[in-house]
Amino acid sequence: MSRFSSLFMEEYQLIKDGFNENEYEFNKALESSDLKFKNIYFRSMQYDSLEFINIKPSQNITLITYTIGIGFSNSFLELVKMSSNNLKLRIAFCFTSNEEKSISKAINGFDEVFKMSDKLEIELIVNPNNHIKLLQFDSDLYLGSMNHSKTADDISISLNDTSHPEIYRNHELIVHFDKGGKDLTDLVWNQLKKESNSESFSINNGNYTGVLKRKLKNRKPLSKKESLKIDSFNTEMEKLKQKMVKREEIMEEVDKSMRLSMGIELNPFQESKVITIYSVDFSRISEVLQNENAECIITNFIDESSFINKDVLSEEMTEDWGNFISESTEVLDSLIFKEEELTEIIIEDRLDNELDDGESEPVWGDNSEKCLEETQKSNDEIVLSCYESIIEKLTEDIFSEEVFIVNLFEQ
DSSP: OOHHHHHHHHHHHHHHHHHHHTTOOOOOOOOOTTOEEEEEEEEOTTSOGGGTOOOOOOSEEEEEOSOOTTOBOHHHHHHHHHSOTTOEEEEEEEOOOOOHHHHHHHHHHHHHHHHHOTTOEEEEEEETTOOOOEEEETTEEEEESOOSBGGGSOTHHHHHOTTSOOSOOOOEEEEEEEESHHHHHHHHHHHHHHSTTOEEEEEETTTHHHHHHHHHHTOOOOOHHHHHHHHHHHHHHHHHHHHHHHHHHHHHHHHHHHHHHTTOOOOTTSOSSSOOTTSSOHHHHHHHHHHSOHHHHHHHHHHHOTTSOTTTOOHHHHHHHHHHHHHHHHHHHHHSOOHHHHHHHHHHTTTTOTTOOSOSOOOOOHHHHHHHHHHHHHHHHHHHHHHHHHHHHHHHHHHHTTOSOGGGGOO
């Protein structure tokens, strides 16, 4: 990570810590030492989740999902159906609207659940921001991107049932753990339950229609205090994002001006980003850095940099840049092989002289050619690293000291 990226990460962490000090927790590590990985499933969009979720009679089931849509998945309903009458069942889902149509859909979803077993007592969590998707039964846990609604069913069902969703089908990735699933799910459940915008309550076959109507109708938005915290955090994140975008734009200009000053032709088809190891004549960069005076390099760079505000550019800064380039060049000289020396060095190694007695003339063959290519590649990587460090240094100073024409980088 570059020095400048580190500074941004430090600033980001300070913003987060500031909000955490105000009792707004943005993340929490959940640890479960007994969790045992079993498998990873790639579910193609047309397949039913029953193809890979190995359901079995269970005592404890927890489903956490995104919106219910028009109902729960067949895999979940079949799991409930085959489980015991004293089943402990928990369901958490996302609910964002208190309109009658949305409430009716949610109730219809629970109609199907109670048809599987009318003796259920279901513990619920409703949260408008939940995007967690998991299914746990006893020690098994399936955790991944798949929503446990009708979109987890066989897509062919949609062809025979017009009420079944045909759209919003996606490829999904699901991780299966066959041990420790309940312990981890308990941690997730308790954390979700503690969130300030979560509401928890229980329902059974005799009251679920009325309770869901009342609870979902009365879902309250975040309090003003909570909304202000989130808005304030988002504002700070947006400011940080804008700074990063501006800094990247300045880096592109620094890179372009430096290449122009070195006489490196810009490729009009190349993306406007800092050079990669596949896009530049490294011998030219190496030649300039090793043979030209650092002060001359900086002078040429400034002459090509129309974005720099030369009225605020100080002599101390340009001198510092020159010193940095001189130091970088010294490191470069110590690490790379000079091209005129490289072939001679490889020949002296006699890499292609079979049964070499040390008396015969050295031969240049495949081994020597391979060594040359590998050494040249290593040279290029060293030159690239040196060049990027120079671009990073110039960008950091120009950005942090605002040595640029501001209106050129307005959003």
